Amino acid sequence: MPLLLAILLGIVQGLTEFIPISSTAHMTLFGQLTGMLDPHHPHQWTATIAVVQLGTLLAVLAYFASDIGVISSALVRETLWYRVPLRRQSATARLGWLVIIGSVPIGVLGLLLRRLIEGSLTKNPLLIAGMLAAVAVVMLVAERRRGGERSVDHLRISDALIIGVAQALALLPGASRSGTTISAGLLLGIERAAAARFSFLLSIPALLASGILELLSAVKILSAQQLWHMAIATLAAALSGYISIAFLMTYLRSHRLDLFAYYRLGLAVVIGVLLSLGVLQ
Numbered sequence: 383m384p385l386l387l388a389i390l391l392g393i394v395q396g397l398t399e400f401i402p403i404s405s406t407a408h409m410t411l412f413g414q415l416t417g418m419l420d421p422h423h424p425h426q427w428t429a430t431i432a433v434v435q436l437g438t439l440l441a442v443l444a445y446f447a448s449d450i451g452v453i454s455s456a457l458v459r460e461t462l463w464y465r466v467p468l469r470r471q472s473a474t475a476r477l478g479w480l481v482i483i484g485s486v487p488i489g490v491l492g493l494l495l496r497r498l499i500e501g502s503l504t505k506n507p508l509l510i511a512g513m514l515a516a517v518a519v520v521m522l523v524a525e526r527r528r529g530g531e532r533s534v535d536h537l538r539i540s541d542a543l544i545i546g547v548a549q550a551l552a553l554l555p556g557a558s559r560s561g562t563t564i565s566a567g568l569l570l571g572i573e574r575a576a577a578a579r580f581s582f583l584l585s586i587p588a589l590l591a592s593g594i595l596e597l598l599s600a601v602k603i604l605s606a607q608q609l610w611h612m613a614i615a616t617l618a619a620a621l622s623g624y625i626s627i628a629f630l631m632t633y634l635r636s637h638r639l640d641l642f643a644y645y646r647l648g649l650a651v652v653i654g655v656l657l658s659l660g661v662l663q
Contacts, residue, residue, distance in 0.1 A: 383430075387416055388611035392434055392618025399438040399619070400582065400626045402521065402561030402642045406431070407510045407649070410555060414507070414662055421663075425500040426603060432596030433612055437619025439589040442582050444620075445627045449583070453478045473535040477583075480537050484546035484580075485587040491550045492592065504555045507662040511653040513556030518646035521565050521639045530571030534580055541570050549584055559585055560630075561646075564639065574634045582627060 383391070394412050398405040409431050413419030419427045443450065457478035460466040468479060492499070503509065548566035552559040560581050567577025601609065656662045 383418060383608055383611045383615075385611055385614065387418060388615040389618050391418070391430075392437060392615035392620075393622045395431070395434045395615070396438055396441065396619035396622025396624075397626050399435065399623055400442070400560050400585075401630055402517075402558045402564060402639060403645055403649070404510075404514060404517075404556050404558040404561065405435075405438075406504075406552075406555040407514055407558075410505050410510060411507070411653070411662070414505075419505065421502065421505070424502045424505050425599075427505065428500040429596040429600040429603070430612065432592045433600050434615045434619050435589050436593035436597070437616035437621075438623035439586065439593060440616075440620040441623030441627060442586060442589070445624055446579075446583060449579075450586075453481075453583075477534060477537070477580075480539065480542035480580075481583050481587065483539060484542035484549070484584050487543070487546040487550040488553065488588050489591065491553060492588070495553060499553055504553075506555075507653050507657055509554070510556035511650040511657075513554050514646045514650040514653070517557050517561045517565070518643040518650070521561055521643040521646075524565035524568040525638045525640060525643075528568035528571065528574075531573040532571050532576070533573060534576045537572070537580065541567075541572070544570060545580065545584065549581075549588065558646075559588070561639075561642070564634075568639075574638075575631065578631060578634050 391409070391412065394408050395405055398408045410419065410427075413427055418430075453474055456472055456475040460471045460475040466475075468476065471479075498504070545563050545566045548562040549559055551557050551562045560578070563581035563584060564574070564577045567580060568574060572580070600612065604612070653662065
């Protein structure tokens with residue numbers, strides 16, 4: 383992986399991980415168009431993406447550092463020190479539990495479907511185009527049918543599980559973790575910016591688990607130079623990821639998801655055209 387491509391890879395990953403346009407779709411297209419994705423060894427590309435995602439994990443940890451500190455402190459204090467029953471814990475401590483509970487679906491499915499995720503099926507441009515369009519429609523419907531303006535403090539366990547299942551759907555390429563989770567939040571009556579905040583907090587365990595798991599595999603199959611370039615890509619992903627989070631949190635306070643939905647539909651059409659021309663396969 384040339385150094386310039388590594389930097390571009392990190393920027394693409396960081397800018398698209400949190401904006402609901404599917405980082406996997408963009409990374410896979412980037413890999414195919416640059417020749418970095420070896421169709422005979424798709425697991426290597428999966429490992430590369432997962433490791434570079436550690437950069438976006440750093441971005442979300444940095445952006446929500448204050449929130450994470452307060453939530454973790456409340457969770458430990460009320461659960462371990464004072465042993466307060468869950469139903470009587472503060473909204474801050476309960477938010478920590480909701481993130482843990484909401485992470486269960488993707489953890490279970492991620493382990494069960496790991497071989498499928500690492501294989502060639504999830505690099506299929508046709509599948510990516512289909513998921514880009516399908517989730518775009520869901521986003522448009524969610525914006526028009528959303529009801530209520532509940533804050534994160536009013537989330538229930540059932541909400542966390544439903545949003546967690548939506549996050550697990552993002553294991554399909556082209557779905558978008560933020561696209562599925564924010565849409566699920568809107569359909570549950572959660573305020574748009576609050577849904578985005580919970581979506582980002584929910585991404586932390588998933589990004590950490592997949593990144594570390596694939597990093598252990600990458601160390602075994604990549605050379606020292608490749609690992610160094612991946613480290614540069616990860617840093618680029620951290621910087622661009624922080625920018626994308628800040629942008630989306632500000633944008634969603636006064637704008638709908640429509641712009642991203644239409645972009646997804648347009649990208650799905652572009653992929654279809656590139657497939658018909660034989661540029662993608």
